[in-house]
Amino acid sequence: xxxxxxxxxxxxxxxxxxxxxxxxxxxxxxxxxxxxxxxxxxxxxxxxxxxxxxxxxxxxxxxxxxxxxxxxxxxxxxxxxxxxxxxxxxxxxxxxxxxxxxxxxxxxxxxxxxxxxxxxxxxxxxxxxxxxxxxxxxxxxxxxxxxxxxxxxxxxxxxxxxxxxxxxxxxxxxxxxxxxxxxxxxxxxxxxxxxxxxxxxxxxxxxxxxxxxxxxxxxxxxxxxxxxxxxxxxxxxxxxxxxxxxxxxxxxxxxxxxxxxxxxxxxxxxxxxxxxxxxxxxxxxxxxxxxxxxxxxxxxxxxxxxxxxxxxxxxxxxxxxxxxxxxxxxxxxxxxxxxxxxxxxxxxxxxxxxxxxxxxxxxxxxxxxxxxxxxxxxxxxxxxxxxxxxxxxxxxxxxxxxxxxxxxxxxxxxxxxxxxxxxxxxxxxxxxxxxxxxx
Amino acid sequence: xxxxxxxxxxxxxxxxxxxxxxxxxxxxxxxxxxxxxxxxxxxxxxxxxxxxxxxxxxxxxxxxxxxxxxxxxxxxxxxxxxxxxxxxxxxxxxxxxxxxxxxxxxxxxxxxxxxxxxxxxxxxxxxxxxxxxxxxxxxxxxxxxxxxxxxxxxxxxxxxxxxxxxxxxxxxxxxxxxxxxxxxxxxxxxxxxxxxxxxxxxxxxxxxxxxxxxxxxxxxxxxxxxxxxxxxxxxxxxxxxxxxxxxxxxxxxxxxxxxxxxxxxxxxxxxxxxxxxxxxxxxxxxxxxxxxxxxxxxxxxxxxxxxxxxxxxxxxxxxxxxxxxxxxxxxxxxxxxxxxxxxxxxxxxxxxxxxxxxxxxxxxxxxxxxxxxxxxxxxxxxxxxxxxxxxxxxxxxxxxxxxxxxxxxxxxxxxxxxxxxxxxxxxxxxxxxxxxxxx
Numbered sequence: 001x002x003x004x005x006x007x008x009x010x011x012x013x014x015x016x017x018x019x020x021x022x023x024x025x026x027x028x029x030x031x032x033x034x035x036x037x038x039x040x041x042x043x044x045x046x047x048x049x050x051x052x053x054x055x056x057x058x059x060x061x062x063x064x065x066x067x068x069x070x071x072x073x074x075x076x077x078x079x080x081x082x083x084x085x086x087x088x089x090x091x092x093x094x095x096x097x098x099x100x101x102x103x104x105x106x107x108x109x110x111x112x113x114x115x116x117x118x119x120x121x122x123x124x125x126x127x128x129x130x131x132x133x134x135x136x137x138x139x140x141x142x143x144x145x146x147x148x149x150x151x152x153x154x155x156x157x158x159x160x161x162x163x164x165x166x167x168x169x170x171x172x173x174x175x176x177x178x179x180x181x182x183x184x185x186x187x188x189x190x191x192x193x194x195x196x197x198x199x200x201x202x203x204x205x206x207x208x209x210x211x212x213x214x215x216x217x218x219x220x221x222x223x224x225x226x227x228x229x230x231x232x233x234x235x236x237x238x239x240x241x242x243x244x245x246x247x248x249x250x251x252x253x254x255x256x257x258x259x260x261x262x263x264x265x266x267x268x269x270x271x272x273x274x275x276x277x278x279x280x281x282x283x284x285x286x287x288x289x290x291x292x293x294x295x296x297x298x299x300x301x302x303x304x305x306x307x308x309x310x311x312x313x314x315x316x317x318x319x320x321x322x323x324x325x326x327x328x329x330x331x332x333x334x335x336x337x338x339x340x341x342x343x344x345x346x347x348x349x350x351x352x353x354x355x356x357x358x359x360x361x362x363x364x365x366x367x368x369x370x371x372x373x374x375x376x377x378x379x380x381x382x383x384x385x386x387x388x389x390x391x392x393x394x395x396x397x398x399x400x401x402x403x404x405x406x407x408x409x410x411x412x413x414x415x416x417x418x419x420x421x422x423x424x425x426x427x428x429x430x431x432x433x434x435x436x437x438x439x
Numbered sequence: 440x441x442x443x444x445x446x447x448x449x450x451x452x453x454x455x456x457x458x459x460x461x462x463x464x465x466x467x468x469x470x471x472x473x474x475x476x477x478x479x480x481x482x483x484x485x486x487x488x489x490x491x492x493x494x495x496x497x498x499x500x501x502x503x504x505x506x507x508x509x510x511x512x513x514x515x516x517x518x519x520x521x522x523x524x525x526x527x528x529x530x531x532x533x534x535x536x537x538x539x540x541x542x543x544x545x546x547x548x549x550x551x552x553x554x555x556x557x558x559x560x561x562x563x564x565x566x567x568x569x570x571x572x573x574x575x576x577x578x579x580x581x582x583x584x585x586x587x588x589x590x591x592x593x594x595x596x597x598x599x600x601x602x603x604x605x606x607x608x609x610x611x612x613x614x615x616x617x618x619x620x621x622x623x624x625x626x627x628x629x630x631x632x633x634x635x636x637x638x639x640x641x642x643x644x645x646x647x648x649x650x651x652x653x654x655x656x657x658x659x660x661x662x663x664x665x666x667x668x669x670x671x672x673x674x675x676x677x678x679x680x681x682x683x684x685x686x687x688x689x690x691x692x693x694x695x696x697x698x699x700x701x702x703x704x705x706x707x708x709x710x711x712x713x714x715x716x717x718x719x720x721x722x723x724x725x726x727x728x729x730x731x732x733x734x735x736x737x738x739x740x741x742x743x744x745x746x747x748x749x750x751x752x753x754x755x756x757x758x759x760x761x762x763x764x765x766x767x768x769x770x771x772x773x774x775x776x777x778x779x780x781x782x783x784x785x786x787x788x789x790x791x792x793x794x795x796x797x798x799x800x801x802x803x804x805x806x807x808x809x810x811x812x813x814x815x816x817x818x819x820x821x822x823x824x825x826x827x828x829x830x831x832x833x834x835x836x837x838x839x840x841x842x843x844x845x846x847x848x849x850x851x852x853x854x855x856x857x858x859x860x861x862x863x864x865x866x867x868x869x870x871x872x873x874x875x876x877x878x
Contacts, residue, residue, distance in 0.1 A: 134573075135614050140697060150696075160695050165638050166629055170697040171610035171704070175574050175798050176662055185663040187795035190605055190736065199604050201736050223615055223706070224624040224876070250795070256599050257589075258579060258609040259698025262795040265610070267662070297629065297640050356626035356689070356701040357876075359614050437663070437796075 003281035003308065007031075007102040010422050014105045015112045016119075018052030025415060025425020026050040028105050029282075031098055032238065032273040032426075033083055039126040047078045047086070047130075050273055050427075051105055053122050060118040061101075066111035071100035083131045083237075083274070087218040087362035091234045094218065095278060127181075127272035130240075131216060131363035133174045136268070137353060138212075138244060138367035140168040143343040145372035148384040153252075164294055167344040167352045172244075172367065173265035180429045184245070184267040186406060186436040191249040199253060203436035206248035206389060207404040210370040211317050211380030211412055213339055214242035214270050215346055217364040224357040229302045232347040233277060235360065239313075239346075241271035241412040241429035242367050248383055248403070270365075271412070271429035277346075282421040284308035287345050299355055300348045309345035313426075314338050315371060315414045317380065321399055322407030331411045332396050335385060337373035339414075406435045442720035442747065446470075446541040449861050453544045454551045455558075457491030464854060464864020465489040467544050468721075470537055471677065471712040471865075472522055478565040486517045486525070486569075489712055489866075490544055492561050499557040500540075505550035510539035522570045522676075522713070526657040526801035530673045533657065534717060566620075566711035569679075570655060570802035572613045575707070576792060577651075577683060577806035579607040582782040584811035587823040592691075603733055606783040606791045611683075611806065612704035619868045623684070623706040625845060625875040630688040638692060642875035645687035645828060646843040650756050650819035650851055652778055653681035653709050654785055654805040662798040668741045671786040672716060674799065678752075678785075680710035680851040680868035681806050687822055687842070709804075710851070710868035716785075718863050722855040723747035726784050738794055739787045748784035752865075753777050754810060754853045756819065760838055761846030770850050771835050774824060776812035778853075845874045 007029065013020045014028040026032065032050050037043040048055040059079030062072045074097040078086040086093065104115050140146055143163065150158030162168065186207060190199040218237030221227050227235055244264060251263030287309030295301065315338060318331030344352075349366055370380040379385045382403055385393055389402040404410070414426035446468065452459045453467040465471065471489050476482040487494035498518030501511045513536040517525040525532065543554050579585055582602065589597030601607065625646060629638040657676030660666050666674055683703060690702030726748030734740065754777060757770030783791075788805055809819040818824045821842055824832055828841040843849070853865035 135612055137700075153696075161636075162631075162638075162692055162695065166693050168693070168697055169700050171612055171700070173574055173610055173797065174613075175800050175803070178662075185796050188665075189795045192601075197600075198733065199601075199736070201738060223617075224873075226627075226876070247795070253601055254605050254607070255696070255698075256601065257592075257694070257698070258607055259694075259696070261576075261608050261610070262791070262797065266796045294637065297638070299640060352701070356628045356686070357624050357705045358612060358701065361614050364614070434663075437665070 003284060007098055008282055010420060013107050014051060015107050015109060016052045016054055016105065018054065023423065024052055025427050026052055027422045028102060029422035030275065030279050030424045031101055032275040032279065033078060033130065034272040034274065035082060035128045035130045036125040038120065038124055045081045045128045047080060047083055048120070049101055050122065054119045055122055055125055056101065056115065057118045057120055061115060064114045064118050066104050066115040067100045071097055082363070084363040087131060087216065087237045090219045094237065094276060098276065098278060127179045129177060129179050129270065130272065130274055133177055133363055133365045134361045136172040136174045136177060136365045137169050138172045138369060139344070139349055140369040141342040141344045141349070142369055142372045144341065144374050145370040145380060145384065148372060148379060152383065152388045165297065167349050169353065170259045172268065176265055177268045177270060177365070179270060179272050182267060182269045183432040183434050185434045187247050187250065187262070187266040188436055189247065189250040189262050190253055192253045204247035204250055205403070207433060208246045208248050208382045209317065209404065209410040210244035210246055211315055212242040212244050212370060213313065213368040214240040215349070215366040215368065216274055217360045218362060220361040221354055221359055223359040226354045226357060227351060229300060229305055229347050229351040232350040235350055236277050236346055238274040238276040240274050241414050241426050243269040243410060243412055243429055243431055244367055245431065267431065269429055269431035271427050273427045275424060275426055279424055280311050280416065283312045283416040283424065285310040285312050285340055296348065299351060305345055305347050309347055310340045310342065312338055312340040313414050313416055315412065318411040319395065319401065320409040320411060321395060321405065323399065324397055325409065327397065329397065334393060335377055335379055337371055337378035337380060339371055341373045342368060342371065404433050406433055408433050442723060446537055447721055449859060452546050453490060454546050454548060455491045455493055455544065457493065462862065463491055464866050465491055466861045467541060468861035469714065469718050469863045470540055471714040471718065472517060472569065473711040473713065474521060474567045474569045475564040477559065477563055484520045484567045486519060486522055487559070488540055489561065493558045494561055494564055495540065495554065496557045496559055500554060503553045503557050505543050505554040506539045510536055521802070523802040526570060526655065526676045529658045533676065533715060537715065537717060566618045568616060568618050568709065569711065569713055572616055572802055572804045573800045575611040575613045575616060575804045576608050577611045577808060578783070578788055579808040580781040580783045580788070581808055581811045583780065583813050584809040584819060584823065587811060587818060591822065591827045604736065606788050608792065609698045611707065615704055616707045616709060618709060618711050621706060621708045622871040622873050624873045626686050626689065626701070626705040627875055628686065628689040628701050629692055631692045643686040643689055644842070646872060647685045647687050647821045648756065648843065648849040649683035649685055649809040650754055651681040651683050651809060652752065652807040653679040654788070654807065655713055656799045656803040657801060659800040660793055660798055663796040665793045665796060666789060668739060668744055668786050668790040671789040674789055675716050675785055677713040677715040678719070679713050680853050680865050682708040682849060682851055682868055682870055683806055684870065706870065708868055708870035710866050712866045714863060714865055719750050719855065721860040722751045722863065724749040724751050724779055735787065738790060744784055744786050748786055749779045749781065751777055751779040752853050752855055754851065757850040758834065758840065759848040759850060760834060760844065762838065763836055764848065766836070768836065773832060774816055774818055776810055776817035776819060778810055780812045781807065781810065843872050845872055847872050
């Protein structure tokens with residue numbers, strides 16, 4: 001069965017000219033969802049879909065007459081102040097609204113003038129977290145990241161024996177997830193100085209980012225009713241960029257035996273736009289394991305997962321220091337990689353998460369884990385790029401970084417691109433480190 | 440400053456006779472909150488307060504005229520389908536409503552007949568999780584439990600070096616928390632058989648309970664704004680019983696390096712009634728550490744915490760097997776302990792949780808961690824009582840248990856009792872193990 005349909009046709013163009021420009025993240029083949037309002041206003045947040053440099057206000061689109069009558073309730077649900085109700089409607093609903101919007105936004109669409117009245121320029125918008133996130137789970141799907149980190153902690157035994165069998169994950173904090181633009185005070189906490197036997201309290205000295213993708217659960221499952229791997233993707237609404245900020249010195253002292261806690265839960269930043277799994281269909285790839293690695297257990301294996309379980313999403317991290325920002329120089333790229341290197345697929349993560357009977361709910365978020373690729377310049381965190389801080393990375397203006405400094409902004413970007421398919425972009429995910437509170 | 444006020448006076452009695460019976464969990468000095476409706480009905484869930492064997496329906500009480508006018512908006516908030524809005528109102532509101540209810544329920548209260556029309560018998564009620572739990576954090580506050588568990592995994596080095604410095608905690612799963620009465624299928628998952636190098640998939644063979652207390656956050660804090668230890672208790676709404684079901688064989692295989700995940704997130708059971716911190720005031724005790732242990736870092740220390748940081752809550756665990764249930768024999772006690780043995784206080788947990796800037800929200804839940812006491816018969820989990828399954832515990836009908844079997848119900852109970860103070864009970868927290876799904 002082909003994953004492609006008329007909405008993916010590369011030749012489609014829109015009557016919104018900016019959607020047809022080369023290099024746009026948001027051509028008519030993308031149509032990602034966010035929750036927005038006019039910046040600085042006291043308007044209600046509502047759902048929208050990106051097209052070129054515009055947003056279709058779905059709460060207006062539901063009423064404007066440009067969509068087929070059967071799709072108006074879908075647009076109304078997606079136009080609410082969070083996407084949860086739309087997410088709960090399931091894959092059929094998501095796909096129907098995508099098709100309706102694709103047809104209404106194409107060049108020559110009959111009711112273009114009606115839909116034109118539902119547009120807000122992205123330049124005038126601000127965004128909210130697009131769903132009420134009941135639970136946030138962070139995975140660990142890059143074998144390269146797990147190995148790089150393991151080498152720093154356990155040189156002789158970098159990769160745990162469970163890694164190639166278990167899609168390792170743990171629960172993160174929902175309350176401190178914010179949308180791109182988040183700024184947060186450098187966390188304070190307990191750390192154990194090198195050689196000391198007693199900890200000290202103070203601002204984190206080894207603050208790091210982690211380049212991840214976020215995966216939004218659409219339809220949930222009841223407790224006690226696992227989702228099979230063949231059904232897993234029908235529960236996934238879409239993906240975004242995610243920065244799992246990490247205080248490495250706090251983490252090293254606190255994480256045994258129960259895992260990261262205060263080292264992670266002060267802030268997590270996501271991009272505003274959720275790119276649907278359907279939009280990513282042209283970029284699916286076979287899922288292959290390195291020769292000699294064990295086959296996944298049966299509940300983590302399927303023909304479809306082998307045929308197109310992976311997704312080729314290009315990713316990059318940029319750092320913009322305070323002085324670079326003052327100079328208007330833009331960010332400097334720290335690394336670039338692709339999601340195709342992940343050791344576990346989205347379907348495997350969801351099947352694993354529910355195999356014990358755990359219930360998922362619409363709006364739940366998974367983090368992919370740091371998406372480091374096979375080579376060092378593809379590493380998704382400073383702790384890897386700098387070998388635990390020993391080899392600082394240089395920045396174009398002569399600065400260097402072992403770990404993040406106050407005023408640093410980290411910008412994540414993601415996109416899919418190849419000949420014969422439309423570019424599918426994720427926009428950006430930006431967050432900024434503020435100085436710690438005074439003692 | 441005394442923590443006691445007129446609502447704690449031991450001589451108070453109620454015009455509801457069952458509240459005056461010796462041994463009741465719910466005398467007029469308690470007044471815990473739950474969310475309930477008539478069992479089997481399609482009524483809306485609403486907030487209520489326990490008094491003897493009755494529930495005061497707060498949504499009705501807000502309108503019946505028995506409460507002072509300034510307290511009616513408080514009762515209306517507490518009468519909603521979840522307690523979050525009332526929790527967010529803060530300590531002043533909680534205390535005002537407690538005082539108003541105490542006065543209205545006392546013998547001789549002027550408007551007793553009006554309030555009598557707002558009662559529902561507990562025998563006729565069913566309960567819901569009392570708040571929308573945004574985030575659930577499980578702590579590890581028993582040094583005895585940490586040591587007992589550590590001995591099984593690391594005989595030479597049972598207690599991690601961070602234990603006496605860091606109130607260890609990790610994030611748990613909110614979606615699978617349910618109220619007393621929960622029944623769940625035995626989880627399935629990956630485990631590594633003894634001596635094997637490759638895992639197998641199947642039903643958990645080492646299913647366990649954990650005796651904990653739950654701590655509900657009332658007022659939250661904004662991100663980046665830690666709560667000081669002296670202010671911490673004003674953010675705590677109250678406490679309940681909590682069973683952190685645990686699949687030990689899944690846990691052993693999955694938990695490194697990021698902590699427990701599928702071994703815990705299939706089910707967590709809480710008791711319906713939240714006993715307020717104010718109701719527990721007569722049972723506060725000095726918080727003392729064993730001689731020779733390090734003093735807590737300054738952000739975890741205060742005079743008030745030393746003077747009355749601990750709480751003397753008696754706790755017990757009972758097991759009722761399917762055959763005991765058929766025989767109507769009731770449960771057999773597996774162990775008993777007290778919360779006064781905890782190594783970290785409630786105030787320390789909350790101050791620690793926010794010291795890095797993490798924001799808490801009304802309705803967030805903390806688990807205390809397994810509350811094992813200093814001796815083996817005070818252990819709060821089977822893995823400790825049976826030394827990892829090696830020494831099964833006997834049951835009165837001739838059965839024995841290394842770990843839980845299908846049909847077993849675990850019942851937690853908690854209460855405070857001492858001469859000169861009213862008994863403050865928690866009711867019970869019951870959950871039942873169902874057979875695993877067929878392969």
